[in-house]
Amino acid sequence: MNSIxxxxxxxxxxxxxxxxxxxxxxxxxxxxxxLAAYILHELSYDNFLPNxxxxxxxxxAYKSADDNEFIQxxxxxxxxxxxxxxxxxxxxxxxxxxxYNSEGLVKKGNQEIKETQFRFADEAFFQVADYPFxxxxxxxxxxxxxxxxxxxxxxxxxxPNQDALGQILQIDGQPWKxxxxxxxxxxxxxxxxxxxxxxxxxxxxxxxxxxxxxDITLVLLKDKKAIPALESKSNAYIKTIFADVFESGAALExxxxxxxxxxxxxxxxxxxxxxxxxxxxxxxGIILITGVNFANLSLARSTERAKEIGVKKVLGASRTNLxxxxxIECGLLVLIAFAISLCLAxxxxxxxxxxxxxxxxxxxxxxxxxxxxxxxFALTLALLAGSWxxxxxxxxxxxxxxxxxxxxxxxxxxxxxxxIVIQFTISTLFIIATLVTAQQLHYIQTxxxxxxRSQIVVLDGELLTDSERTTLKNKLLAQPSVKGFTASYDSPxxxxxxxxxxxxxxxxxxxxMSVTAIPIEKDFVPVFEIPVLAGxxxxxxxxxxxxxxxxxxxxxxxxxxxxxxxxxxxxxEAVGKQINLNGRLGRIKTVVQDFNFASLREDIKPVVxxxxxxxxxxxxxxxxxxxxxxxxxxxxQSVWKEVKPQAPxxxxxxxxxxxNLYQLERQTSRTMLLFSFIxxxxxxxGLFALAAFQAQQRIKExxxxKVLGASxxxxxxxxxxxxxxxxxxxxxxxAPLGYWIMQNWLHNFAFRISVAWWTILIAGILAxxxxxxxxxxxAFRAARTNPINSLRDE
Numbered sequence: 001m002n003s004i005x006x007x008x009x010x011x012x013x014x015x016x017x018x019x020x021x022x023x024x025x026x027x028x029x030x031x032x033x034x035l036a037a038y039i040l041h042e043l044s045y046d047n048f049l050p051n052x053x054x055x056x057x058x059x060x061a062y063k064s065a066d067d068n069e070f071i072q073x074x075x076x077x078x079x080x081x082x083x084x085x086x087x088x089x090x091x092x093x094x095x096x097x098x099x100y101n102s103e104g105l106v107k108k109g110n111q112e113i114k115e116t117q118f119r120f121a122d123e124a125f126f127q128v129a130d131y132p133f134x135x136x137x138x139x140x141x142x143x144x145x146x147x148x149x150x151x152x153x154x155x156x157x158x159x160p161n162q163d164a165l166g167q168i169l170q171i172d173g174q175p176w177k178x179x180x181x182x183x184x185x186x187x188x189x190x191x192x193x194x195x196x197x198x199x200x201x202x203x204x205x206x207x208x209x210x211x212x213x214x215d216i217t218l219v220l221l222k223d224k225k226a227i228p229a230l231e232s233k234s235n236a237y238i239k240t241i242f243a244d245v246f247e248s249g250a251a252l253e254x255x256x257x258x259x260x261x262x263x264x265x266x267x268x269x270x271x272x273x274x275x276x277x278x279x280x281x282x283x284x285g286i287i288l289i290t291g292v293n294f295a296n297l298s299l300a301r302s303t304e305r306a307k308e309i310g311v312k313k314v315l316g317a318s319r320t321n322l323x324x325x326x327x328i329e330c331g332l333l334v335l336i337a338f339a340i341s342l343c344l345a346x347x348x349x350x351x352x353x354x355x356x357x358x359x360x361x362x363x364x365x366x367x368x369x370x371x372x373x374x375x376x377f378a379l380t381l382a383l384l385a386g387s388w389x390x391x392x393x394x395x396x397x398x399x400x401x402x403x404x405x406x407x408x409x410x411x412x413x414x415x416x417x418x419x420i421v422i423q424f425t426i427s428t429l430f431i432i433a434t435l436v437t438a439q440q441l442h443y444i445q446t447x448x449x450x451x452x453r454s455q456i457v458v459l460d461g462e463l464l465t466d467s468e469r470t471t472l473k474n475k476l477l478a479q480p481s482v483k484g485f486t487a488s489y490d491s492p493x494x495x496x497x498x499x500x501x502x503x504x505x506x507x508x509x510x511x512x513m514s515v516t517a518i519p520i521e522k523d524f525v526p527v528f529e530i531p532v533l534a535g536x537x538x539x540x541x542x543x544x545x546x547x548x549x550x551x552x553x554x555x556x557x558x559x560x561x562x563x564x565x566x567x568x569x570x571x572x573e574a575v576g577k578q579i580n581l582n583g584r585l586g587r588i589k590t591v592v593q594d595f596n597f598a599s600l601r602e603d604i605k606p607v608v609x610x611x612x613x614x615x616x617x618x619x620x621x622x623x624x625x626x627x628x629x630x631x632x633x634x635x636x637q638s639v640w641k642e643v644k645p646q647a648p649x650x651x652x653x654x655x656x657x658x659x660n661l662y663q664l665e666r667q668t669s670r671t672m673l674l675f676s677f678i679x680x681x682x683x684x685x686g687l688f689a690l691a692a693f694q695a696q697q698r699i700k701e702x703x704x705x706k707v708l709g710a711s712x713x714x715x716x717x718x719x720x721x722x723x724x725x726x727x728x729x730x731x732x733x734x735a736p737l738g739y740w741i742m743q744n745w746l747h748n749f750a751f752r753i754s755v756a757w758w759t760i761l762i763a764g765i766l767a768x769x770x771x772x773x774x775x776x777x778x779a780f781r782a783a784r785t786n787p788i789n790s791l792r793d794e
Contacts, residue, residue, distance in 0.1 A: 025337030028290025064512030065249025079208035117194035136180025424730035432738035450595025534571035555586025563606030
């Protein structure tokens, strides 16, 4: 306790130094904690479920005889869950989840509110995803048709200040009885929902089928170690029931993975492990710079305490006692900074999440491991950051200390210089990464993707019937501010549909080819201005034939250049050829130029566009060039209210859909930018302290040089030159490492920039420029010191 009291007195006595050191520690530790919160959030996906260790996610992969590799889908046919439960002893129960795809309009008073997070599920869903029930019984909550389980947020939304259990919720005019209320799913889940609806009334589940994969399938295993055996057995079973498919050269398989692995370790996950590594690298780099900065500041101040050390040693203090005394002082500073940082991180976490454009929610008190890890981390940081300065300071010789000739660093490459090189190497790496990620994002956002996304307003297509959509189109096209109107199943910048071409005119009878396909409205190609290479756009006759429900029904297909190349045709040869797309027989009418219909991380693949008016998820209204956008949206809203007065009017821009494909890249770029400033700031604190220390050590040398006629400019150059050399050394270390790291990161994109030499050079120039600004002021002040004062002996 006496040592702690003395340490606290020294901290208070040297307030200026303590505040400077605390500032660096607080900034660095707070930054580390914010990044750690993001990393832990990403690593926590679905671990909160009580049965998480025994829950597996089943996905479906397929390939045709002419495909080189499997295409994995996150959904499965309806037959998968009941088959796994019936045929394999490893499975305790299996359930299916299916999105509520129709209008989803919920009546609240006189309002109708569109909801998008409703899910149909099998009766046993809450036995697998074992959410605690706040109201109702998990065993019977989905046992009957038209039962619905709400989350707490939605129970409060639709039944405020009353028990939701037993209440009736009107969805698209159909009454649903609330049979349970569960806590809100956290942000770290692959299966978010606002409500779970019983699927007992759905005809699609009356006869399990193996075609049309649209269900999410989860299985609850009897033993968490059974996944490899279950996957092997289930795929052997599939080979027996689909022997003819395998004989043709095609293949199907089920992939069974722990639900906790899906987010980061699966092809179908929404996360990316690479970005967790990037954020972890940022966190480690920042905490390393913070510790190095703390050591630098402590060493820079060491000469001021030389006499104190000398006196204590003369009075009998051992080196061990002095080591622990200074270690306690350093440790106390670190722990104070850590306590402040913990509070700051808690306050800043929502703002940090908003800055990243994501959700981060972690409750430290709910995680025993995290609750234990934080004090251990704080003590470890205190030991690592404080032990080296304590070791160096306690080694001072008493005679030299009392004469004032002690120097903290001796011989060769001074310790402070090594630490500066480490700090600026990391900082320069961050600058390189920031510049490259920003360039890649700019390239993505400005690249011509083959379709025109500008001035496109996206409306909710699933709210409209076929006739309402036709009326809306006619009325909107009569508006002078509207240039075009079309619709499609998926967004054209992120088409998800996996289809199969089972017949191609002129090819062998058993020809098979996997493609991406999407149902579209007639004017899709002209509205998005996709260049036509051969053939002509769809007309009313094509739409009439596609809508025909008789045996005479036929399709007119639009295909891209990549599909034609895969079939070894020219665009002109392809026009008129007959193909069969998942049972849809028709002819290729149009060949369009390749366009990016998915993330630029992926190469362009064969795609088929076909007219089918059963369901359109999105409506696209192209605003005429030169029109006032706000006024145009007002015009669109007025027409919408005429056609569908009871439905909410929601819109966004197609460019937003495109930008959302690169949320992880945008998060990384923003984080790199923010923490590049922070790391440079922390590094400059240490550089400033070391510059002040060097100036104090060379005060007599500066005085002598001034007496001998040296100018202020020459002395400033003398004092800054050594530090600039250190920053240049740091740049030479960071440049090849930064190039290698960013080249590897860019390989995640099929369409990418190259790391230019001038980008790395700019990073080095920035590092040198910032370091010069940091040290030149202190050097100038030292150079202006009156030589009489500096040469006066005590």
